[in-house]
Amino acid sequence: MITIQSTDHFIETCKHLGLIVVHFYADWAEQCKVLKNVFEELEKDSGLNHVLFLEIEAETHPTIAAQYKVLAAPTIIYLMGGKQVDRVDGVYTREIVEKVRLHAALADDLGNLQPSQMTTKPVAPRNPETKEELNARLRRLITAAPVMLFMKGDPNTPKCGFSRQIVNILNEHNADYRTFDILEDEAVRQGLKEFSDWPTYPQLYVNGDLVGGLDIVKEMVDSGELQSLLPKKQSLEDRLKRLINEADIMVFMKGSKDSPKCGFSRQTMDILKETGLPFSTFDILADEEVRQGLKTFSDWPTYPQVYVKGSLIGGLDIIKELKELGELTSSLKGES
Template sequence: MLFMKGTPQEPRCGFSKKIVEILNEHNIHFCSFDILSDEDVRQGLKVYSNWPTYPQLYVNGELVGGLDIVKELAETGELEKTCHKEMRLEERLKALINKSKVVLFMKGNKALAKCGFSRTIVGILNETGVEYETFDILEDEEVRQGLKKFSNWPTYPQLYVNGELIGGLDIVKELEKSGELLSTLKGENAS
């Protein structure tokens, strides 16, 4: 986790920009938090970490350090050992698609869908009683954009069963209307 000024896409200081560049150059997968968005976190983390400046990089809940330490780790080859290398996007997508028998990529989650299409498909899936996992595409822009290309399906939500794309809300509605939704979700071949 990188606590920084701004976001990886739009850093708001040179130190944050440089640490993002280093992490990206070394294919380190990381999440970030914009400390400019929450003054309590900004001040509290300085006390918690006993580190007065930003950015701050954490691995497994432990402070690694700021830009100077990350630079040094990169120069000595220790950065990859300290941080987790990012799986190639295609590998990540395949792993996410197959994390459960039925996986729904949506805006939000089962408890709090963040768009009407996602809300509708969750309602339909809940009525079937079939267990399914969700992935909030609003939390990971790389997955959000990458899955569109990977699946050749330009919109969300996207429903996968046994690692195969079933489709979006319109397809799920058609399957429901034709009585084939439950067998599709169970991975049974409809005749």
């Protein structure tokens, strides 16, 4: 997988004539790490030798991200002949893999790649994954999130009754969990059985430790143990309350403090930095749920939004007005 270093690097790499799969990721997003493993496995497929896999850190390369309207990580963009032909927003492993194979096949069928035109990736010879390497990958996977479910399919489309039942149980308990589709990775499917000494699926892990399969989970439901074991999904309202109180001065904006992604956010940063007061920011482009939810929560339709000790001060116009009145610093300190 090629990691894009700059806009010029991206432009040059996109001269590849075959299918290009672009993974816009964020270092802090655990689900992006899971997808990276998926792409590394796809690269091993000899039938996909002409597919180029790229990864771009969305926050580090906002110009490229904006070009493809990337609002959250992970986002997967499919390019053919330099043009976008498809996309997947979010962690939908099955859909992502199916679209890779579909567009790779269409490229050949539609004659987009003539043998004389094909840009073949230099493929280094790969040795089979050793047991130690597989076990290391399995350890990374089972700890990719506090609660990991290895199942057939995904939560939206379980591919067996047992997987469907355990997903229903986790959802009923409002559990905050991630999943891995073992049908997409035969090495993981077989290796995890031996690694955890558990022969069937689904398999549920909490903090890297195997809890068990469906029968064990059902027993824990009956005994009341499961409720206390699983971390719960935070309601949007609770999450927003936590976010606006993360610092005495919190700014919800497009981009980051040092890399604003719109003129209003940039002006707000310039004004706040002049005060010399410490403040924190949250990039609403990286989280659509927060972006939409905060508008309703605070009854304020635009960004940026500035909060002081959990209370909304306002947007850029209010900040400018407070500055002109000489009241900005005292307002940001919560003194007025």
